[in-house]
Amino acid sequence: MFDGLTLLGEGLAHFLTPTSLFNVAWATLVGIIIGVLPGLTATMGVALLVTLTYPMQPDQAILCLMCIYVGAIYGGSRTAILLAIPGTPASAATTLDGYPLALAGKGGLAMGLATTSSALGTMVGIFCLVLLAPLLAEAAINFGSYEFFWLALFGVVISGRMTAFDDPIKGYLAGLLGLLVAMIGMEGLHAYRRFTFGVPALGGGIDLIPAMVGAFGLAEILIVMKKRVAARIVDASDRVVPKFSELWKYRRTTLRSGIIGTIVGIIPGVGEDIGAWGAYAAARRNSPEREQFGKGSLEGLIAAETGNSAAIPGAMIPTLTLALPGSAAAAVLIAAMFIHGIRPGPMLMVENAPFLYQVVAMLVFASIAITIFGLLLTRPLLRVMTVPRERLMPVVYVLCVIGSFAITQRLFDVYVMVAFGVIGFFLREMRYPMAPLVMGIILGTLLDVNLRRGLALSDGDISPFFTRPVSAAICTLIILSILFSIPVVKRRVTSLFTKTGRAAASKD
């Protein structure tokens, strides 16, 4: 307990230097601008800017990327409120009440509340991160190959299920395609080259960063350029700084949304957008003003913004303790950590415990920075929104090319980026989510190696995969998750517990 507090204090003190504070300032601002610009997402921003962090010290590099992540998720709310277009997918729920508020002349207040809610949401998530991460890391130390195999599969399956709620098979397919991509190249047990078809460059496998830059960069550019017109910005000249009474009135909503966002963040591969929707739905269910939701409810706006921001520290819990990305952007962060020689996973608390608390400090500084910039830079951020996409997108694409080339300095990675951009665009057009694909790519090796290592340990016997308590529990969760995505099963089970469900089932 006291060790944790000491490490937390050291983590905060570690970044109280002019260089660190300068990095917090520019990276958060860049993140907010990325979030504000429609078509640029947090994942894309983090993936593109990994390039900039190569010459930096590991702690400063991750500090910058974390600030970009937090800034971008927050920045998306600006565009959602003033343009009715979510700056990032995480702000989709914010649009529902933010835009009506702006139309009613309360755009400034909406922006102010979005800022404070984002900061408070991050704080709730940070509290859970400090509390849960060491416990989870301690428990995970006893995990073996059997458990890690199921965890990797769980990450892909649950991400597929939650990000493609209407059509889970598309989520599962995206995850399977990601896992298949991870199979390309030399495998980890016997050094055999799989699916390389004689191409030497494929021997090392497909790097995550170029694939992500393609799937989130080029694909996003194609989607943005496909649309015909840009929306008009709503005027927002009312007060931006919210009153304390406005924040206090919705304290329960803030806390509930923060906890929901954090829990959603902890679920592997399920990011901030689902955190916002979950918090929004819970707030509407529990609100005495629920008829106002969707028409300009302050409570709805607060719930959505708290939920999406709380999902960031939530996502860092499995990311740091299990190396299981809590969101797509966290997957890029894992790749960046490996590039900088930091090994997330159960051994992190043993090998590099201060780093976990440094991440907490990074999130604290980032949330302070979004509050300051969000409340002070209203006008300059409005200007950013007016940049025409015809002028912005070519610059973004140039950064995509540099970002994919810079890691290994091979043109092959640029071709990988282009291929993933084209595939990602078509998959998105057909409503396949991208998060399970990313989860598949990053978890493929973990799944493959641990399944075969486990089988080698048990001499080909598969029973330890089902009889060890943690393995059995994760396996049950996976089976239930898949079964519940089959409409007939879901209907039948629902009918057992509800009156209306029973009526619907009897009609079948």
Place this chain on the structure above:
Amino acid sequence: MQDNEQTKDHMTRADLLTGGVILVLGIAVVWLSWNMPRLGTRGIHPATAPGLVPGLLGIALTFCGGILMTRSVRVFGDSAGWIGFMRLFTTPEAGRVAATLGLALIYALVLVGWLPFWAATAIFVFAFIVMFERGFVVSPHPMWRSLLTAAIQAIIVAIVVTLVFERGFLVRLP
């Protein structure tokens, strides 16, 4: 309402095609995995053969591809619907995607590596802005203004990006 129905119909047709592609991919992966060496001569346990996981993934892909095809197969014989579906590729939106993709491919696959990076970047940025400001919209500004501002932005982007990445962040450019 009618638009919604049409979008649903298009999605079903896209699912049928994708399901077919995934089914074929799944079968190919299973076949390739089956033919991977089992490394028995090296005394390796057969359960750890390199083809095990890809083979399982291939089976799962084949299964999911099959489901996707089966649930969309009802639209297979409706030729009028397919004509409507093919029209998706001739809309102005498709034109904008094709133009963006064309420029992106020319830049990444031809210009980069063939010309110095700054020159390739300047040409790409200029061509992109001009194509979308003049080719796809009726611009309220005169042509010379679009060309001039596009050229200025192209030169600024090329110089700034090259200097910032090469000198500032010590990143080697293609």
